[in-house]
Amino acid sequence: MAGGLLSCSQYSNKPLSKAYHNLTAHYNAYIIARDRLNEAETILFKTRQDNYNQILPIFLPVDSVASQPVKAQLDDAIKKASLIAERHQNSKWLDNAFVIIGKARLQKQQFDDAMEVFKYVNTRGTDGADKHQALIGLMRAYIATGDYSNGLNVADYLRAQPLNKQNTRDYYLTKAYLHQKKGEYAVAAAILDATFPMLKKSENTARLHLIAGQLYDAVNQPAKAAEHFSAVLHTRPTYDQSFYANIYLVQSQGLAKDGKKAAQATHTFNRMLEDRKNADLQDKIYYTMGLVEARRGNIDKAVAYYRKSIQTTTTNTAQIPYTYLELGKLYFEQKKDYVRARMYYDSSLALLPAQTPQYTEVTNRKKLLDEFVEYYSTIRTQDSLQRLAQMNPAALDKFLDDVIAKREQQSRNQAALAQQAANRSGNANNALATTSDLQPNERWYLYNPVRISQGRQEFMQRWGNRPLEDNWRRSTKEAAPALAGDNNPLTGANPANAINPAPAITTNPDPNAGTSGLTTSTKAQKDVLYAQLPLTRDAMEQSRFRMETAYYGLGKLYKFQLNQPADAVSTFEEMLNRFPNSGYKPEAYYLLHLSNEQLGRASGWKEKLLTEFPNSSYARLAGRSAEGAPSANAEIRAQQVYTDIYALYKAGNLTESMVQVQSALTTFAGTHIEDKLALLRVMLIGRVDGADAYRQALAEFVRDYPTSSLVPHVKELQSVADGPTAKRK
Template sequence: MLAMALVMAGVCNGLLSCSQYSNKPISKAYHNLTAHYNAYVIARDRLKEAETILFKTRQENYNQILPIYLPLDSTVSQPVKAQLDDAIKKASMIAERHQNSKWLDDGFVIIGKARLHKQQLDDAMEVFKYVNTRGTDENDKHQALIGLMRAYVETGDYGNGLNVAEYLRAQPLTKANTRDYYLTKAYLHQKKGEYAVAAAILDATFPMLKKGESTARLHLIAGQLYDVIGQSAKASEHFASVLQSRPTYDQSFYANIYLVQSQGLTSDGKRAAQATNTFNRMLEDRKNADLQDKIYYTMGLVEARRGNYDKAVDYYRKSIQTTTTNTAQIPYTYLELGKLYFEHKNDYVRARMYYDSSLALLPAQAPQFAEVANRKKVLDEYVDYYTTIQTQDSLQRLAQMNPAALDKFLDNVIAQREQQSRTQAALAQQAANRPSNANNALATTSDLQPNERWYLYNPVRLSQGRQEFTQRWGNRPLEDNWRRSTKEASAALAGDNNPLTGANPANAVNPVPAITANPATDGVAGGQGAAARTQRDALYAQIPLTREAMEQSKFRMENAYYGLGKLYKFQLNQPADAISTFEQMLTRFPNSGYKPEVYYLLHLSNEQAGRTSGWKEKLLAEFPNSSYARLAGRSAEGTPSANSEIKAQQVYTDAYAQYKAGNYPESLSQVQSALATFAGSHVEDKLALLRVMLIGRVDGADAYRQALSEFIRDYPASSLVPHVKELQAAADGPTAKRR
């Protein structure tokens, strides 16, 4: 072949007909030969070398469904930048020097693929489009369209990706192009979350694949996809196929894990026992010493899916305890613990701690990161409301004690704190003296589990510590004398029963447990020195002993009840707990300003829980002119008749005439009555806006602003909302006048 190339070069050196723009046979033969061996083969091999390195050095996260194609990342591709650049350079030589070569389209395809790996998606798409429109070889054009489809998927343009896929579906593709088309289309549906379609397309791809690591990986992905959509039998088939495809050790390990997991979910007791025995054998295998955390995690998943939540918790904790150097598993274990306490145990305080720990370690690019962050935010709100209720309730109880008993109780609290400080100092000293036994020294604390990792390596313990510190000391800056008694006390000092002990609220009982301890009988004599008196004065400052302080405490508690009830109703989807919380609120605060809304929410919560109640009738009877009464009435109304629409329009015209004439009270009475009578009519939002304007005239600026806010809340789809927002901005402005 080299001799032939030399001969061709010698011939062409003497002939002008070997120009790259000539279509003569000798010229084309020369440029085909030179382009193939001097450019295309080198570019192809360099691209293949880069792809092999990227595949061999990939980092897989087996806690998630693996992507069919490795994610494009310019940072990850940096180690193969030289190979990719060389591939582009060599392939570009074909376009620069061999325009009449049959390898021109192939060179452009290589350039497009290299651009993809470098995450230069716009450039890659331009190249692929050029080949499709200007190329001469149909197979190369199909290959370019497959690359274009991949580029569309990576940019999230699934619509155009599907359009390309539909065109290719009708084309006569080669076996290699058919394989790549199937893989790319499966990848598209996987990215869209259409797992059943992606798995089915993968099934059609396997007959075209050879055994090996890449095929084993695709079988593992197919098994994961089928597992997610609940087809455990098909999932098991693919996990078994992984073991028959010459997998790596990690692939075979996780295939076995998933296979045993699927078998463990069966109702067949014998197969479930076999799964447990297999897990135990895997734990005893020395080759799995660094993977025990994953084994225990999977055992926890199996028990959780069976409904054995306590056993699942034990296995999850063992997973955390057995983690060595690789901490990638930990955030997912914490996440499962958080989900278990949130969804099955309704222990939101403990769930919040695990979500907090998971979020601290979970990669920001993880698919579930946003969901975890949102749920953690809801749980933060829950803990804030819950702690406020417990704190203020306990402080109000302390305020009712006689001074002597209160002094005695506070002395006991101070003594307990001093004892805790001495114990913690002793443990710290032990840890300093025996650093190799730090785990054992700390394992004597109250809730540290046997063999649990050292405190500072345990995100749950750190989260608990941060929470307890904030409850006891507040959000204090890092500075000298941060603990001095003259610091302003935090409002969130509540534990389960006593706001001054700094107890962990994780033992709380939902929704709002009553205080059972009797602080008047719990105290014992404490220290009487100056330091003790200073601490006692600081504690006294938190107790609402004056009328003003008690009113503020009750106000904070009322708002916390209100917020907690709404959280149960709308965020946690627990109507029974919402009902209980709102009813407790009305018992504690019968004259609450939130009463109309609470009545309405109680009506909705009882409907959601399938209960009958009289809250709607109570709302209509006590607050007939409130916006919540109109909402309740509107939900019970059907579509207004044509006659009702005519009457509603007439009432609106009359009420507006009264408004223009300055008869504001009479007009307001008409509008209030019409809103209750003609709920759901076409002029309802106009009546509501007229009501807002009349309230401004009759009741003043504050009531006017409140009415504007109610209109936006109650009529979000109304065409009048932009105008109302303008009125709201004017009313809130510095030059707002009384209307």
């Protein structure tokens, strides 16, 4: 009896022992573990949420939240597979068990453990096919962690290995996924093409054909994309897959230059809209029609279709942020209406999932548009306030009465609407506990993203982008836009064309004039409105400074971030016209010169800069851009001049040193020693003009010579110069 037990030891290589452990490992552990893992993967696939507004991922992304419903299956698969490692060491199923453990841990986002298991199978495994399977799993783990370099190394190794049919299929799919994650869509699509002959007709194959079509469409190969969209319809797709395949196929036809195909596409879209089975997908159809018109260049038609998409949204609320995003792009890139574009980007960002690939790009553009609207509204608001401040006192008083009356009427209208809503709620007995009074397609406001987004837009149009805080509507908050009347900061096209110079300041009106008969509340409101007006000379100067700064910021925004040199020119010219003594004049001259140069237009701004501000850093920048590469003789002369000026500086002859260094910076612009001359000028400014001018000169050096090897030293000097100031603050 003891001999029989020993012969069945998991460490024995005798035929009887191996046969026993192969049998028990296979039926008592491996099959159960494999089936549990397959069950988990099937559930994850069936419950996936495909976002057809994006290129679908070839593999479902590893997500610990999504894997929670199958945690029991994954844990059971690991437990059963671990029995083979614990009790059946001499079984031929040992490598397979480790592969199952690695795959299950990968689904649970235990990446380090999964990699360790896959590497163990590759180094200690005995079966070549199992080792290849482990390496394919290792590729998946590297992709999941964003380590594409190591993923490619493994792929290059496997490419030279004799893979069986199953591993070849999995290898192709994994490599295609790797290139998709890297943004190499053409390569990913080509690898998928090589994979399809190894796949059977199924929902997953239909999904892969759809992905291949999306990838080819992204690299502007519509013919190949259409082939795969057609193939989806012949590989047992779900209704959603067939619907979107048809949508993409018709979209490709709609973009064709052939007028007959384009007309056929429009007819197909209309037929899809009339199909009752597509009642809850009409928003997607209109959205696709908008995409087609936008690509054709029919911007107004595209906008109309996008708006219809939003209006017809019922259950597919995930579509809304992408529709808003396309509207924002059209207004930003095509119409150049940045105010309206900002509203659509804001609405999109409010509903766009944070894991969306373009989320960061959308966020950055939204910040840019926020900055634009801030400058734009400041100009419009301050201009309106300045105009009001110049009005006849009696006319101004009447105007404010009208503003208050209009506000009170709006409040009464809102109160009436609220009362109607309350009455409807009372008739329903318990509006929060039941929705029986709602229409079949109506949803409670706070459960309807469309209504929420629309309400948010209306709020921002009226009140602006206010922070979430208590008492946001108090009268002490900034009320300037409300005084502007029709000059709403969110209307109009170009502030440089919309604003005219304000007249001279007049005598301050009497805040109490014409207020007899007003209620205390009305008088208090009027006092608050008067407080917003620049009625004193100091207040007017502050208002004008805010406007000047906004013009300056808006001009730079047009020039550098929006790449609209013509708008930059008109904005800077308007700034100089309204503020001829602006402190931003040297930089404005320089940017006007660059903008006109970009437009291919001749202008005299460079000459004005060199004439009026010859010693400014902008004059040196303008002079440097006009010169070619300095000759060897110029470099030698520059070095000699620097030595001479430095000797004067050391001797204490500061005035003469300053004159010569200013001249040398213009004469030897572009030489290797220019930054040393500029730093010597900074030191002279510190000795001659004092601490404030010195700090400004240091900042200009860092701005004008960002690649200079002297920048670290200059930053140290800045720290020393700012130290006492920081302590005083």
